[in-house]
Amino acid sequence: MKRTIQFAPVNLGRAGEEVALQIEAAIIERQLEPGDRLPSERELQVHFNTSRGVIREALQALKQKSLIEIKKGAKGGAFVREVEVATVGESLALFIKRQPMSPYHLIEFRESLDRTITPLAITRGSAAEKEELLSKAKDLERLFLQQEPDMEQLAELDRELNLKFAQMARNPIFEWIMHALQIGFSSSDFNLYNRADYRNKTAENWRHTAQAIAEGEPLKALSHISYHYAMLLQLLELEAGDGVEIQEWTAKSASE
Amino acid sequence: MKRTIQFAPVNLGRAGEEVALQIEAAIIERQLEPGDRLPSERELQVHFNTSRGVIREALQALKQKSLIEIKKGAKGGAFVREVEVATVGESLALFIKRQPMSPYHLIEFRESLDRTITPLAITRGSAAEKEELLSKAKDLERLFLQQEPDMEQLAELDRELNLKFAQMARNPIFEWIMHALQIGFSSSDFNLYNRADYRNKTAENWRHTAQAIAEGEPLKALSHISYHYAMLLQLLELEAGDGVEIQEWTAKSASE
DNA sequence: TAGGCTCCATTGGTCGTACCATTATGACGG
DNA sequence: CCGTCATAATGGTACGACCAATGGAGCCTA
Numbered sequence: 135m136k137r138t139i140q141f142a143p144v145n146l147g148r149a150g151e152e153v154a155l156q157i158e159a160a161i162i163e164r165q166l167e168p169g170d171r172l173p174s175e176r177e178l179q180v181h182f183n184t185s186r187g188v189i190r191e192a193l194q195a196l197k198q199k200s201l202i203e204i205k206k207g208a209k210g211g212a213f214v215r216e217v218e219v220a221t222v223g224e225s226l227a228l229f230i231k232r233q234p235m236s237p238y239h240l241i242e243f244r245e246s247l248d249r250t251i252t253p254l255a256i257t258r259g260s261a262a263e264k265e266e267l268l269s270k271a272k273d274l275e276r277l278f279l280q281q282e283p284d285m286e287q288l289a290e291l292d293r294e295l296n297l298k299f300a301q302m303a304r305n306p307i308f309e310w311i312m313h314a315l316q317i318g319f320s321s322s323d324f325n326l327y328n329r330a331d332y333r334n335k336t337a338e339n340w341r342h343t344a345q346a347i348a349e350g351e352p353l354k355a356l357s358h359i360s361y362h363y364a365m366l367l368q369l370l371e372l373e374a375g376d377g378v379e380i381q382e383w384t385a386k387s388a389s390e
Numbered sequence: 391m392k393r394t395i396q397f398a399p400v401n402l403g404r405a406g407e408e409v410a411l412q413i414e415a416a417i418i419e420r421q422l423e424p425g426d427r428l429p430s431e432r433e434l435q436v437h438f439n440t441s442r443g444v445i446r447e448a449l450q451a452l453k454q455k456s457l458i459e460i461k462k463g464a465k466g467g468a469f470v471r472e473v474e475v476a477t478v479g480e481s482l483a484l485f486i487k488r489q490p491m492s493p494y495h496l497i498e499f500r501e502s503l504d505r506t507i508t509p510l511a512i513t514r515g516s517a518a519e520k521e522e523l524l525s526k527a528k529d530l531e532r533l534f535l536q537q538e539p540d541m542e543q544l545a546e547l548d549r550e551l552n553l554k555f556a557q558m559a560r561n562p563i564f565e566w567i568m569h570a571l572q573i574g575f576s577s578s579d580f581n582l583y584n585r586a587d588y589r590n591k592t593a594e595n596w597r598h599t600a601q602a603i604a605e606g607e608p609l610k611a612l613s614h615i616s617y618h619y620a621m622l623l624q625l626l627e628l629e630a631g632d633g634v635e636i637q638e639w640t641a642k643s644a645s646e
Numbered sequence: 647t648a649g650g651c652t653c654c655a656t657t658g659g660t661c662g663t664a665c666c667a668t669t670a671t672g673a674c675g676g
Numbered sequence: 677c678c679g680t681c682a683t684a685a686t687g688g689t690a691c692g693a694c695c696a697a698t699g700g701a702g703c704c705t706a
Contacts, residue, residue: 185690191450198454207698208656217488232473243563250502307499441661463669464685
């Protein structure tokens, strides 16, 4: 005959999952607050009446979710992490990395995001923030104009600029998406910044956009954004085709 | 011939991370394709010259990221998963669960997303898709009008409707975001569908929107979308305040 | 006393082994 | 031909041991 019916098989598959879920629940329900330290693995092992391996797997899973942070040594252990927008964006990045996504898709989405954020940033961003945005844009331009720009520092500044922009919309979702896109973009392989002409135009355009935002001119800002992404698209077409120079975009450029 | 993948032994700290990274890289670079089976834990243990616990932690991490799937028993093991939009949305859900996010933020983002997708869907969606969208909207309306709507089936239909809508934009990023939002919404607690008046108006509005999309009338569609979210916002205000009925929105409603 | 040094307890990280639970497969027998 | 059972492969769990890093207590020296 078949097996006898098992009542309440508490082994819901894997014990590690169960442990992880319990701790995760405790964190989400604020029974454990950011900064709190969980018991050591050896204590948890006794508490959950299980082996240390199971505890370790559970903790690693939580660490993967950026829910905890693990330190070695005396007074080490698992500490509940602060919620940060920066720590939650990996899944999109992974998605972009695995799915051979066309740069056009990325650019299209990025532009739509920028266009959505712009009016919000103008309406909700403080004067100080607008000033900071403009200041960063000028920094970026200055950095771009150098003979040998530090690509590392440059990417960082570009990242900050975009993130600041998203923050000004006063909606954490935009911030989250923007961060995830940053990762996606940088992990993507088209390093257009290597082209000096693109660099210069981008920096100049950023300044114009920040200026328009500071002045509270949404249409101007949107115009610059359109210009930027149109240029980006054209550049991609060129890379796919021959190596012709950038066309005379300045003629069609948004009025300053 | 059989593909052989060379994994380098690991000497650095965090051996588990290292192993996970190597396998992840192999997956992303398509050296391992969906459906492929990784060597058993005991084999990997030898290949990486490490202990089985380390291998297990690495595999659990990859499983967490939905990169692999693990089966027990003979011919079990770790299998590379298919990339699905559906499997990547957990981080947003977690984000929303931890950060007590205002429904307003969700709604605002959701509306901006809808408004962005609309013209794309009209331009790129096939006639068949538009027909399907309208058909689903009518199904939804029919379901809503029943005395005792099956909330389960209803939520599912609403989900399909939104997802179809996002698909018509022909950009996987929109699809992904939409899916993530679905999770976020459903994990959020405001079950507005319990209000019969809201249900009816929502269903009617969906039909109007789908109709406008099918007719290729972006402005009409956007108008209906505006109406929908304005109503949603008003409902939230009411819930926060007293229990007054919905105002006369129909007067300001978009022309049909 | 101040500054540094050493030792040591704590704790995560790794390793190895043994055993259990589940599952596919093939051998066996009716 | 079909069901049943043994078997091997494989993940899941447990236990025990040791290593490596870390921070602090206590000691030593100038």
